[in-house]
Amino acid sequence: MHTQQHADWQTTGLARRARSWLAAAVILGGAASVLFVLQLIILAQTVDNLTFKGHTLASAHMALIEIALLCAGSLLVQWLADMAGAEAGLRISTSVQRDLLHHLFRVGPIGCATLPAGQIVTTLTEGVAALEPYFAQYIPRAAMMVILPGLILAVVFHLDGWSFAILACTGPLIPVFMALVGYSAQSIMNRQWLQLVVMGSNFLDSLRGLTTLRLFGQTQASIDRMRTMAEAHRRATFSVMQVAFLTSATLEFFASLSIALVAVVFGARLLHGTADFRSAFLVLLLAPEYFMPLRAFSASYHARQNATAAATRIAEIASLPELNIAVDGEKPSATHITSLTLDTVCTSYADEPALQAVCARFERGQFIAVTGESGAGKTTLLRLLLGFLDVQSGSITAHDSHGRTVPSPQAHMAWVPQRPLMLFGTVADNMRIAAPQTDRQSLREAAQKADALAFIETLPQGFNTPVGERGSRLSGGQIKRLALARALLRNPDVLCLDEPTANLDPASAHAVARALHQCASYRIVIAATHDDALIRQADQILHVADGKVTVCRQSKDVAA
Structure with missing residues (x-):
């Protein structure tokens, strides 16, 4: 039972609190991807018709309208997907904060005293806030990292086998390297959270004991101690940012390498007349978009690390045993104690x-x-x-x-x-x-x-x-x-x-x-x-x- 309760407060368990909104964000994001790919397919066909098949601009009038409608539809559906993700993040963070406060009232003052007050305050504020970008951005982007690249690979496979092989081989390398970097980043993020909790507890204790510190002449020592903790937290934060930059550099390297290979292979084949312009143009349009969800996922990957560290602290508070006491707002019975x-x-x-x-x-x-x-x-x-x-x-x-x-x-x-x-x-x-x-x-x-x-x-x-x-x-x-x-x-x-x-x-x-x-x-x-x-x-x-x-x-x- 304790293991099940602990799992309910991890990120996977918390996702069930707004599963319908998260599902809507993923489905709408997938629909936006389909509309976007259709837009590129029609665009490639239209350019090919106008450039090499002698079609006039007037004959492409309907195709241009379709492209405009698909573009508008894709943007609208993607906006709805972003709104659904944001709603999921807000609902989960709000419900977690509400349930934690209710749980703390049931734990009582003696149970709450087993954890530092600074840790509880930091978790209820910074910790809960860290959950919102995880559910609003990371989960929808993680789903899109599968949907859109999969859709593009299917289209490229139909167009050109060489390009499909290049994208299929280089694409999976990015999540693998991101995961390797992420393992080290998680320990750095955990250390950052620990320093934040210690700094919050120390600051709260300094405020409570300000009179005592002043009377004993320890005001400056307290300030110096807070400065040291803030500097340690700053260094830990920059360590996390360094990992984020490394992740982005890894992604950009493999993405640029893959797109360059596709372009070189298609350029050579076009010169030798073994490939048609429409396929080459469409694949070159799709190749950068193949890596776009990976870029978005990389940008929000730190949100996962932050949320994972925060969820550990949240689960620690949620695991405090509740007491059999009257809950807040419970009305006494009509009878009186004698x-x-x-x-x-x-x-x-x-x-x-x-x-x-x-x-x-x-x-x-x-x-x-x-x-x-x-x-x-x-x-x-x-x-x-x-x-x-x-x-x-x-x-x-x-x-x-x-x-x-x-x-x-x-x-x-x-x-x-x-x-x-x-x-x-x-x-x-x-x-x-x-x-x-x-x-x-x-x-x-x-x-x-x-x-x-x-x-x-x-x-x-x-x-x-x-x-x-x-x-x-x-x-x-x-x-x-x-x-x-x-x-x-x-x-x-x-x-x-x-x-x-x-x-x-x-x-x-x-x-x-x-x-x-x-x-x-x-x-x-x-x-x-x-x-x-x-x-x-x-x-x-x-x-x-x-x-x-x-x-x-x-x-x-x-x-x-």
């Missing part, structure tokens, strides 16, 4: 055990505090509840007030991380991430529950006030309460929070704690925290240590 039970649950990061045999039960109206040393597994427990980690063994079940199992419990949950995400927009925009169609009154109610309405109304434009990049215009406490209001906008049955009062001043921490206490009266609230004030408010305390969770009914049990 209890949440963990029965001997075990989970792990990759092959490293994280939590073992966790048993706990949470009831509606409870505030649960998760305590423990940093790195003990508090955040892991929240990620497990939210579905960001798979349950290796045991079970997590949610029940309603009648004791019935609630399906997709993650759809009834909300999450406030330690560092909430604030988009570049207004306060209302950031709150509506949870519910895009929410009206202003609902925003006010959610803000009131989170104890955020008072500070929002003091902002210059209220809910329409821009929060700045990453919430730079708000304080830490305001961001935490705004994130809590956003979570409450979904009206979740289970609210999970990671260090909700960390790095806040006492007044802000007290405001957040008061809001959480109010929220816990009609839902399950679970908070990982070191805050003693929050721990004292808890109805139930879970202490995490060495991968094991101890359930304490009162805060004093932990203190003891």
